[in-house]
Amino acid sequence: MKKKHLLFGLLASLLLALILSPFASRLPDGLERVAEDKGFLEKGEVKPIIPSPIPDYSWPGLKNEKLATSFAGMAGTLIVFGISYGIAALIKKK
Amino acid sequence: MHIPDGFLSPSTWVPAWLLSIGGMSYCLRRVARILKEKMVPLMGVTSAFIFAAQMLNFPIAGGTSGHLIGGVLAAVLLGPFAGAIVITTVLTVQCVVFQDGGLTALGANILNMSIVGTMGGYLIYLGLRKVIGGNRGIIAGVAVAAWASEVLAASGVAVELAISGTSPLRVALPAMAGVHMLLGLGEAIITCSIIGFVLKVRPDLIYQPPLPEAGQEEE
Numbered sequence: 001m002k003k004k005h006l007l008f009g010l011l012a013s014l015l016l017a018l019i020l021s022p023f024a025s026r027l028p029d030g031l032e033r034v035a036e037d038k039g040f041l042e043k044g045e046v047k048p049i050i051p052s053p054i055p056d057y058s059w060p061g062l063k064n065e066k067l068a069t070s071f072a073g074m075a076g077t078l079i080v081f082g083i084s085y086g087i088a089a090l091i092k093k094k
Numbered sequence: 095m096h097i098p099d100g101f102l103s104p105s106t107w108v109p110a111w112l113l114s115i116g117g118m119s120y121c122l123r124r125v126a127r128i129l130k131e132k133m134v135p136l137m138g139v140t141s142a143f144i145f146a147a148q149m150l151n152f153p154i155a156g157g158t159s160g161h162l163i164g165g166v167l168a169a170v171l172l173g174p175f176a177g178a179i180v181i182t183t184v185l186t187v188q189c190v191v192f193q194d195g196g197l198t199a200l201g202a203n204i205l206n207m208s209i210v211g212t213m214g215g216y217l218i219y220l221g222l223r224k225v226i227g228g229n230r231g232i233i234a235g236v237a238v239a240a241w242a243s244e245v246l247a248a249s250g251v252a253v254e255l256a257i258s259g260t261s262p263l264r265v266a267l268p269a270m271a272g273v274h275m276l277l278g279l280g281e282a283i284i285t286c287s288i289i290g291f292v293l294k295v296r297p298d299l300i301y302q303p304p305l306p307e308a309g310q311e312e313e
Contacts, residue, residue: 021150028157029158031248046098052191053191072192076149077145081139081141082138085138
């Protein structure tokens with residue numbers, strides 16, 4: 001894969017996270033909708049087992065909600081890129 | 095359709111964890127055999143894109159939203175095994191870093207989306223691609239497989255909810271499959287647009303399944 005295309009793909013992903021993610025729909029997703037309709041949504045309201053650094057895709061401490069989502073999205077995009085690239089490179093080395 | 099903690103009983107999430115660990119170690123071994131140099135950055139970019147795209151919920155009918163899962167997208171670019179690893183990476187980061195999907199339920203989420211959705215979807219894509227042939231076969235295969243991967247993964251969730259005693263199968267299965275038949279249309283449209291774009295600019299990035307014998311491939 002050429003460097004140019006690699007950068008294009010990564011930049012496009014970061015831009016999606018930066019620009020579009022704050023405007024994503026906040027409506028319940030398919031499973032949440034079913035859980036609400038069928039009356040088992042409250043079963044999922046348990047304390048998380050491990051604390052997450054960026055819960056609910058919102059950068060902690062940022063007052064501006066849209067900015068907090070953008071930052072969280074870009075951070076996640078980079079983290080996932082790094083881990084996936086790392087796993088692939090490790091498999092390749094073996 | 096990321097299952098949170100609390101929906102599944104230990105009698106469900108423990109076996110789901112074991113199945114997904116077994117499935118992923120099999121995928122890693124298979125990928126090790128076929129991984130080419132150019133696939134390393136492609137795995138990174140594909141998972142980064144899928145993570146970002148999964149944040150973009152779009153509204154559908156009935157006060158519900160959905161987002162791309164990307165399993166078929168990953169498998170069409172990387173093959174079923176690397177595709178499943180990519181989705182598992184995304185799901186794991188979402189769970190650990192962003193509290194999206196429960197830690198106990200992560201095994202089930204991997205089972206539904208990485209294994210049933212991604213690898214099951216890939217089989218459907220491969221079948222249609224072979225029957226129809228050419229780029230049309232790729233696009234038609236992608237459309238049907240992307241739609242079916244949503245419905246298959248959602249049915250997996252319904253089965254796990256039923257085994258857990260959270261919601262009986264006769265309630266959960268039609269409800270989950272029904273909503274995701276609608277959401278699957280979004281999955282199909284988005285996946286087709288991206289694969290169509292890749293076919294135009296970098297057709298070499300589409301994963302070519304290893305041939306059992308020479309002379310069987312249509313292209």
